[in-house]
Amino acid sequence: MKKILVIGAGGQIGSDLVPVLQKTFGFNNVISAGYQNDLPDHILNKGPYTYIDIRNKKQIEENIQKYNIDTIFNLASILSALAEKEYLLSYEVNFTGLINILEASKSNNVKQVMLVSSIAAFGSYTPKEMTPNDTIQNPNTIYGISKVFTELIGNYYSDKKGIDVRGIRLPGVISWKREPTAGTTDYAVDIFYKAILEKEYTCFLDKNTKLPMIYMPDAINALVNLLNAEKSQLKHKVDFNINSMSFTPKELAKSIKERIPDFKMLYKIDPLRQSIADSWPNSLDDNIAKEEWNWKAKYNINQMVDDMLYNLKLKLNK
Ligand SMILES: NC(=O)c1ccc[n+]([C@@H]2O[C@H](COP(=O)([O-])OP(=O)(O)OC[C@H]3O[C@@H](n4cnc5c(N)ncnc54)[C@H](O)[C@@H]3O)[C@@H](O)[C@H]2O)c1
Structure with missing residues (x-):
């Protein structure tokens, strides 16, 4: 062991x-x-x-x-x-x-x-x-x-x-147990807290910034x-x-809005994090991980959004 x-x-x-x-x-x-x-x-x-x-x-x-x-x-x-x-x-x-x-x-x-x-x-x-x-x-x-x-x-x-x-x-890793610290993809976690608690989120990345998550x-x-x-x-x-899902802030907001209809997304771009995000890929070819150790992701965006909302509502008593 x-x-x-x-x-x-x-x-x-x-x-x-x-x-x-x-x-x-x-x-x-x-x-x-x-x-x-x-x-x-x-x-x-x-x-x-x-x-x-x-x-x-x-x-x-x-x-x-x-x-x-x-x-x-x-x-x-x-x-x-x-x-x-x-x-x-x-x-x-x-x-x-x-x-x-x-x-x-x-x-x-x-x-x-x-x-x-x-x-x-x-x-x-x-x-x-x-x-x-x-x-x-x-x-x-x-x-x-x-x-x-x-x-x-x-x-x-x-x-x-x-x-x-x-x-x-x-x-970018999305999770509900512990909040992220200082990453460029943190919006994709913050948005869930704000959607549940305030029904509104101001995103620091442009609505069309597509990133792998x-x-x-x-x-x-x-x-x-x-x-x-x-x-x-x-x-x-x-x-x-390793690849799983890729989406833009606009697409994530749409998926959340389908589950919380009065959710509203606003944008106030942070130039530092936007410039970092702009230098990163949109999606990844993970065939090597598949070949060498059978990597395969299970969650797509909708399954992730369902699970995040379920667990965060429990955590926040909402
Ligand atoms: N979270 C993501 O979206 C993401 C994406 C890609 C890669 N990663 C990588 O995954 C790893 C874990 O990231 P995470 O998301 O848990 O980050 P995190 O910031 O939540 O955790 C990093 C931890 O390092 C600790 N730390 C800072 N300085 C330290 C020091 N001097 N000695 C010991 N510990 C120290 C911090 O207290 C923190 O608990 C990192 O290498 C990160 O670069 C994370």
């Missing part, structure tokens, strides 16, 4: 990933590492937990040794919009912090490290429609550059340093399936496109 350390467990994805890993591998085999007391109650109340700042390699090593860790998920990151404002902090966390994790893993016999890249790893020269898995990557954001670095350094440690490093390029259960499935995939079948390592 694996002994898994989930770093960044208090974030949007970690909060959903930890319960699934606990169910699959056992409560005592999943150690949740939060940052600055950010772990939610459902993690604090079940299974071992700790706090790690990935800028501190010693802290990572102490926890690997204390819990006999053989597998790490790194979800700690400074996301796109905040990274543009705080680029040196993003450098410390997304670059140096990642190296700390890989080096701590190498010196302490960690066998597998799971990383998360993003559609931000592409850029203006990348084909926008059905972006191929292996293509030109020229991001012009510090976040995007850090994701290309994540893919390349992950592949390097996998090829040259004896660690089994794997990872996916996630589209994924519902959290599919994102978690992708991470767990790639973790468990047969190593000999994988030609790629940290750079798998």
